[in-house]
Amino acid sequence: MSEVIQMPPLRVEALAPNLTWSEVLRGSGYDDVASLPDDVAANVALMAIQMFQPLRDQLGFGLTVLAGGGVRSPAMNRRVGGAKASKHMLGVALDLRASTERRTLQIYDCAAAMQEDDGGIPKGGLALYLRKDGGVRFCH
Numbered sequence: 001m002s003e004v005i006q007m008p009p010l011r012v013e014a015l016a017p018n019l020t021w022s023e024v025l026r027g028s029g030y031d032d033v034a035s036l037p038d039d040v041a042a043n044v045a046l047m048a049i050q051m052f053q054p055l056r057d058q059l060g061f062g063l064t065v066l067a068g069g070g071v072r073s074p075a076m077n078r079r080v081g082g083a084k085a086s087k088h089m090l091g092v093a094l095d096l097r098a099s100t101e102r103r104t105l106q107i108y109d110c111a112a113a114m115q116e117d118d119g120g121i122p123k124g125g126l127a128l129y130l131r132k133d134g135g136v137r138f139c140h
Helices: 021-025 038-059 074-079 101-116
Strands: 014-016 128-130 136-139
Touching: 014 021, 014 038, 021 038, 038 101, 101 136
Parallel strands: none
Antiparallel strands: 128 136
């Protein structure tokens, strides 16, 4: 009689209609999806459905996940100077920008409104990062 081997769950490329694992893993310090801890992978998948896609649908334009602005390994988080308890390491944070500063600011404004009005995305963690000259860098 042969032994049954339990395989980890299959993780497909698409997390949500407008977000892929490759976008979230770019600059993460992880080699691939299979190297993510299961709880972190589950958090990323939930965040894609509960936060990213509703925000993307509301805005109606493309959102870019910055390299290293998706999930991060603890080593990569240290390398980029992330907070010691960074939510990126748990798979519950994304750094986003759009094609222009104006649209990147719209990401922040839309997310704030959706959080405040209980409009479909979870509350917390929202921040707008600016350059030294006051220009918009990205939305967290």
